[in-house]
Amino acid sequence: MQIPIExxxxxxxxxxxxxxDHVAPLVAVNLWYHVGSANEREGRTGFAHLFEHMLFQGSANVEANEHFELVQRAGGTLNGSTWLDRTNYFETVPSNQLALALWLEADRMGSLLPAMTQQKLDTQRDVVKNERRWSxxxxPYGTWWERLPxxxxxxxxxxxHSLIGSMEHLSEASLEDVAEFFATWYTPDNAVLTIAGDFDPIEARALVREYFGAIPRNPSPPGRPDFAVPARFDHTMREVVDDDVQLPRAIVAMRIPPAGSEAWYAASVAGAxxxxxKGSRLYRKLVREQQIGADASAYTFDLTKGADLLVVDVTANGDVTSDRLEDAVHTELDVFARDGVSDPEVARALALIETDFVSSLQSAQDRADTLSKYATYFxxxxxxxxxxxxxQRVTAAEVTAFAKEWCTRDNRATLLYVPRVAAVEAAA
Incomplete structure (x- = not known):
């Protein structure tokens, strides 16, 4: 399967x-800014996620929330999201509405600041605070997203620091702080625009140049933060969280090579x-056979700078204690690090990875997002x-070598959630 790309x-x-492609009369517009929580200054966290909200509050020619109204009235869908090192905004619209989607994205890239007000900042700051309370x-287990990093x-x-940031920092943020963050990072030279689906390429190129071409680049591009860390933890780390949860949960992270590096592909297959x-090793062993876990999964964070994380996540079954759960997870990882993997396990993993990869390219928007990802990160x-x-070049021998090098006990960090009534016992 070859994706056409220009x-x-x-x-x-x-x-x-x-x-x-002309499979359906839809076109996706996907805009990635190469900025996320990792680019926030000390004492000013939460800005990247705040801007995910602020960019829907109007620009020079668009009223607050009118971006949503115009796209939805045209029969389209839209949203935005924030991650550690990117923020993206996206629309899927009928093919004849491509100009609308591009104009809206260009208007907020080029003229958000004149429409930014203290009232909008205060309102969206409260929205983010409420989002934190809710999510x-x-x-239950809601703090793991900030505790694990x-x-x-x-x-x-x-x-x-956490993706959603510090509420104290957001409370202290001034309109000038927020405007500076936008002017620094939300510029065309720090962005990738992808158009995928049913469109005329000549018309699309003309629209892009018309709407985006006059937006100035940042005359003083910011420096990138230092992501360097030691390749491995080289010591065990453990945090016990006394929480209002019903069941213990063990989250074990291993530091691995960054996503996209040559060694990372074996790590990705190892995670699969x-x-x-449900056919994976941890699910079979811990959920079906030993009945210690109610669920079990493993995945990479797909971090492309410095180091990535391979994460194992298991929630206890019934009255299984936190100690028993934690011991069982580490025992299975010990076996994995000692014995490696079999050819059938790798064949299964590769088949699932390929199926998921192909599925991720089926819709115009998913394809646009994937293309933006590779353009931005690589x-x-x-x-x-x-x-x-x-x-497909990854072999069982490579995955076994990865397991032996990267999955040992001295390269594991454990985040253990314990029901509040049992926390004292687990921490002893």
Whole structure:
């Protein structure tokens, strides 16, 4: 399966990817800014996620929330999301509405600041605080998203602090702080635009140049943070969380090579062997056979700078204690690190990875997002076409070597959630 790809870079630095197909009369517009929580300054965390909200609050020619109204009235869908090192905004619209989607994205890239007000900042700051209460503070196990990075990356590392940021920092943020963050990072030379689906390439290129071409680049591009960390933990780490949860949960992270590196593909396959779906090793051993876990999974974080994480996540079954759960997870990882994997396990993992990869390219928006990812992180959207063959070169011997080097006890960090009534026992 080869995805058709054409690219261009405008004079202002905006990188554009075009992927044309006419399967359905829909076109996806996907805009990635190479900025996330990792780019926030000390004492000013939470800005990247705040801007995911602020960019829907109007620009010079668009009223607050009108972006949603215009796209939905045209029969389209839209949203945005924030991650550690990127923020993206996306629309899927009928083919004849491509100009609308591009104009809306260009208007907020080029003229958000004149429409930014203290009232909008205060309102969206409260929205983010409520989001934190709902998704983190009052959600069972909700703090794991901030506890795991804090446990696995040192305090000065860009990945250490949480994605949603500090509510104290957000409360202290001024309109000038927020405007500076936008002017620094939300510029065409720090963005990747992808158009995928049913469109005329000549018309699309003309629209991109018309709407985005005059937006100025950042005259003083910011420096990137230092992501360097030791390759391994080289010591065990453990945090016990006394929480209002019904069942213990063990989350074990191993530091591994960064996503996209040569050694990472074996790590990705290892994650699939360990915990991809119900035929995986951990699910078979811990859920079906030993009945220690109610669920078990494993996955990589797909971090492309410094180091990635391979994460094993198991929730206890019934009255299984936190100690028993933790011991069982580490025992299975010990076996994995000692004995490695079999050819059938790797064959199964590769088949699942390929199926998921192909599925992720089926819709125009998913394809656009994947192309934006490879253009942003690796500088070349065409790398998407090399992924199936790159995975197929991974052998059981390589995965076994990875397990022996990277999955030992001295490269594990454990985050253990314990029901509040049992916390004293687990911490003893």
């Amino acid at each position: 690219t261009e870079t405008l004079a202002n630095g905006l990188r554009v990817t075009y992927s044309e 983190v503070d009052n959600q 804090a446990l696995t990356f040192p305090p000065t590392h860009p990945y250490h 062997v360990l915990g991809m779906r 500088g070349d959207p065409a790398l998407v076409n090399e992924q199936p063959s790159r995975y």
